[in-house]
Amino acid sequence: MAHMPGRSGPAIDGADEGGVYRQEDDYDRGMPYDPSAYPPFAVTVDLVVLTVRRHSLCALAVRRGESPFQGRWALPGGFVRPDEDLTQAAARELSEETGLRVHDPDVVPAQDNGAHLEQLATYGDPKRDPRMRVVSVAHLALAPDLPAPKAGGDANSARWAPVEELLRQDGYGRDGEQAAPLAFDHAQILADGVERARSKIEYSSLATAFCPTEFTVGELRRVYEAVWGVALDPRNFHRKVTGTPGFLVPTGGTTTRQGGRPAQLFRAGGATLLNPPMLRPEV
Amino acid sequence: MAHMPGRSGPAIDGADEGGVYRQEDDYDRGMPYDPSAYPPFAVTVDLVVLTVRRHSLCALAVRRGESPFQGRWALPGGFVRPDEDLTQAAARELSEETGLRVHDPDVVPAQDNGAHLEQLATYGDPKRDPRMRVVSVAHLALAPDLPAPKAGGDANSARWAPVEELLRQDGYGRDGEQAAPLAFDHAQILADGVERARSKIEYSSLATAFCPTEFTVGELRRVYEAVWGVALDPRNFHRKVTGTPGFLVPTGGTTTRQGGRPAQLFRAGGATLLNPPMLRPEV
DNA sequence: TCAAAAGTGTTGGTATTACACCCATGT
């Protein structure tokens, strides 16, 4: 392995030969945009919508009706309109696909049942869409469990599927559903979204976005277990989340919907940071 | 505060009336792109290039020569070309502005002097550029200390400036340099990049990207202190970083370039995750 | 000899685990 001294490598030397720190000469924001010099890009938003159903982490997938990737599953998404912000576009798509409203981030105690929505990453490989240059700004949405997509109308056009099923490159899903790879680069986007969710619930209160407005400590724990695919000690988990000031707010009510001894109901508190973080056990 | 029951809010009910999970009807990827229906977007990359100079966190700023924001400081950036990926475009811009090569992420022990480069976030407010719709994919680059921008040629066209000076909305910088707000939404982008860097060095080996290839424990500590703006205990810091397996690799050499007793030289090791994380003291 | 920076030892407080154990309900 060739070793390069700290501050005087060829890159810097080369830069000193005239290329460093110069203003770029083939682009300046002051120039009017010339479409013939820079062909237009299409800009879309794609959504990774995650929820926890039946103890497993699921994502919303829609079936493509058109070529390319006709008949294959894909992430929901669509064009950004000329007058809307990227976040607005993502919220609109989310609402169109699921009926979910988006949480107002200014309303700190999450009183409503809205979903969490955040920008994930942007994907712009020139070949990611075979027809044209499409740059997609992917967003991550976390939602509480919702009723299954209606079978009427355009049946089989949308479903919640376990993420490991959508990311599996061969084999078949639960209902014999063909588990062909997702369309475009959506497998990569989904994988990135799942990883973001997995790491973010470690140190934030984001897991509560998977729960209904009022939930028990055990329900919150099952969210962590489903997202991480691990088992957590119920006793220590209880101590951890109830012992963090501002993380959970008791509503006063109790429920026995999970059976057993009545459990206290909580709402998400104002604290968005979990410090020290929840420890994710090795798998 | 109106409370909404968990799983039967109006949003869901409304969705059940026919709007939920339907395929979007005004957009389908199978349709050929119609520019008259969806006016083209320009896609750019903007760069937050950070380095540590004289014990303070600095960012690269370039002066705008054209309207709008003529004469104001801005982040370096430029159009994404039709045939290049977003990461390629960011790496090209970084090289053009600083002469820095980008680290090959596959070369795990960071032997070269390249910079760290990662996507930060995408900014697409319809009004962020007064002339046209521009979506900018911001990237974050971390570089070791570089020679100051050359004063020859297009003098005063680029400089390293402390981030708090660039983010200050009033007053003047060190040289009487006018500290007007950065052009466009670049203050927000810079703030987001700084926050990303501050939080990421907590739990990763990213701080080594600010150091030359070989560095001492004290030099690495001064990076943390500059980025976070705090003082760290030299003894505990030493134990922490040398005690994490694979984090630092001793090169065998020593140096006294900081004065005092000779210090061991290290290179960044293969470990990219620092677990448990470095604790960022309260400010 | 002194200042400066590197590096080691020690200690008390705190957090985390891995349990044993009890509580309140539905069947």
Next chain:
DNA sequence: ACATGGGTGTAATACCAACACTTTTGA
């Protein structure tokens, strides 16, 4: 009565902040 899930107590352990102390150089 008993299964089920909720919730508390406790001891062993690991970790970390704080600081005293030693080492090795340049001035």
